Amino acid sequence: MKIALVGQPNAGKSTLFNSVAGYKSETSNLPGTTVKYTESRVRVNGDVFELIDFPGTYSLSATNDAEAEVREYLVSSNIDLIINVIDASQLGRSLPLTLELMELDVPMVLALNMYDEARRKGIDINTSELSGILGIKVLTTIASKNLGVRELFYAVKNIIKNSQQPERKRIRCQKDVEEVIGELEGYLRENLLLNNPYPHRFLATKLLEDDDYFLKSVAGENGTHLSHKIRKLQNRLVQLRGKPQDTVLVLERHTTAMDIFGQVVKIGHPVRDWREKIDDIVMHKIAGYVILVGVLVAFFYGVFEFGAIVEGFLLSGFDKINAVLPLYLDSNGFSFHLVKALLWGISGGVAIVLPYLIPFLVGLTLLEDMGYMPRVAFLMDAFMHRIGLHGTAVIPVVLGYGCNVPAVMATRILPSRRDKIIAGVIASMVPCSARSVVIFGLVAFYLGPLWAFFIYLFNIFVIASSGKILSHLMPEVSPGMVLEIPPYRMPSFNVIKKKTWFRIKEFITVAWPLLIAGSLILGMMEYFSLDHWTNLALSPLTAFLGLPMVVGTTLIFGVLRKELSLIMLTQALGTTAVISVLTTTQILTFTIFVTFYIPCVATMAVLSKELNRNWMLITVGITLSIALVLAWIVHISGVFLL
Amino acid sequence: MEIEKIGRQMKSLLEVPSNRHVKIVSIIGGKGARQILAQLGVGVGSTVMIRRNAPFAGPLLIENHGTSIAVGRGVAAKILVEEV
Secondary structure, three states: EEEEEOOOOOOOOHHHHHHHHHOOOOOOOOOOOOOOOOOEEEEEOOOEEEEOHHHHHHHOOOHHHHHHHHHHHHHHHHHHHEEEEEHHHHHHHHHHHHHHOOOOOEEEEEEOOHHHHHHHHHHOHHHHHOOOOOOOOEEEEHHOOOOOOHHHHHHHHHHHHHOOOOOOOOOOOOHEEEHHHHHHHHHHHHHOOOOOOOOOOHHHHHOOOOOHHHHHHHHHHHHHHHHHHHHHHHHHHHHHOOOHHHHHHHHHHHHHHHHHHHHHHOOOOOOOOOOHHHHHHHHHOOOHHHHHHHHHHHHHHHHHHHHHHHHHHHHHHHHHHHHHHHHHOOOOHHHHHHHHHHHHHHHHHHHHHHHHOOOOOOHHHHHHHHOOOOOOOHHHHHHHHHOOHHHHHHHHHHOOOOOOHHHHHHHHOOOOOOHHHHHHHHHHHOOHHHHHHHHHHHHHHHHHHHHHHHHHHHHHHHHHHHHHHHHHHHOOOOOOOEEEOOOOOOOOHHHHHHHHHHHHHHHHHHHHHHHHHHHHHHEEEEEOOOEEEEEHOOOHHHHHHHOOOOHHHHHHHHHHOOHHHHHHHHHHOOOOOOHHHHHHHHHHHHHHHHHHOOOOOHHHHHHHHHHOHHHHHHHHHHHHHOOOHHHHHHHHHHHHHH | OOOHHHHOOEEEEEHHHOEEEEEEEEEEOOOHHHHHHHHOOOOOOOOEEEEEEEOOOOOOOEEEOOEEEEOOOHHHOOOOEOOO
């Protein structure tokens, strides 16, 4: 049984998905968290379902890449049933998508999610009446608390297995508009040449909505007669409603939805909502920015203070183990080098990465799930305009602080290709959690947190300048920001725990083994003096930046995973007391270089997929040159000033 | 009818101060922003509330049927409204 979870952004599709599939799809209180679909085989009430979690979509007219993908997939693959997930507190706004989905003639169930929130807002939905109007089974769920989920899947099974589907009702528009749709629908039924998978009425609506995709694919292949027909009927719609043809039907669906909403909903007295009051301050034109800076500083120092204490404690432990090692093994022998290299790899992960990574990810999850990120987009809109983008582009950029890979994917929520390219390139320059580990573990730990803070600020400055230059090279008016601001939500402890684990798991299962293997390779290279050759090959670079020759090899490993360069740096230098062998300038030069140079392989892969190979290569070129120039400037000014 | 429209006070969304209700008369420009707004239920004929419009300071915040929407100043300039 193939089940699709479809709904508007931030309705809780992924939360519902995770409640039955385990934590597999990232969730947050941020419209557009899911940009690609996640599939999973799940077992609920003893039945096996193939469940697909789709990105949120406001409608089936694709205004961005993520939405286009939903529509493609929904029609082209044989889906047995659609679970239309709806934020119950936003029922009126969500129903237009339901009406569109009904046109696809696929069995459907409505899940009124976040039902508790609707109740708090004083919204009382008569579900049986709603079900009667639509001819669709309606259930209520609170996915975050796992309530109503089993009942939902029980109903899904009954519909598919026993065809216990209520009789589907046809929801029609008002008579005058309906006549226009009917005329095109009839025309398509008789004259359509190509074999199309879409129901005729759905197709007629999309063509009348001026949907570029269908105009090109259907009208293009069916000759000018159809195009004339469409044009003529569109004009009639414009005359009837006095609105541009591309929005008549969309707004018509909204009117119908509001009608239904009015019939099934009683609005009582909402429990006083403190959240709007908070927004008056959080999104205030002055206080908002003060809070933003405060949040960032608190976040930064919180992560650092926690990480530094743990790092110091753990490193001293590993140093003790290292100190006693020569007592048991011959310090010139092969096995000594092997064990030592292994120890470097393990201690690097435990003592250097995890102490910063865990608080960093917990903090980021908190901010995302509370719903602070869209507020950041709101506050940053003016700033983003300065660099030629708009507020929506903040979302990929802030996601980049977690990991650049989902950040580059998130550029799919931007409607224009040009915005997508610029946001993708600058998102890959944001210091991700792996690079933050280098900044925290090296700069903050040895030189003090102020230096690290300065690096972050400097990075923002460089990103802004790069964005400015890129948008200057690609002049085009971007469509501007239209972004829904979701209400604040209290993240549950359980979700934070699972989401942080979901992200850390990636480090433990992928990066850490790589790190240990890398340490072993470096250890062997050192034992057989092979590292001499790679270091020699990179010596022009290291000499140019005034770095010791031994760090050369670590820079190669850094392309695989950014954390590797820090951990292998300590190994290459042969000590964790980095400050005793490197000068302040050298530490800063190294960090600046690692922060900016070449995105890691995973980011490169996603860049070529989302933008294209050329843009990936351009990004590599840009970041490498920026890294070289900046690191050199740091090196030179260090020589003169410090 | 046309004369009546011009006769009434028509202005861009940018010129409307906070906490006013306005009716959208027209959305000029390309269909990009217009369609995204329509998906959120905002289009010609809708009545929306301006929750925040700080002059020269970032986007506007408008409310439509309980949904808060941030609208960039560029987009807002293209939305023509009349106060109700």
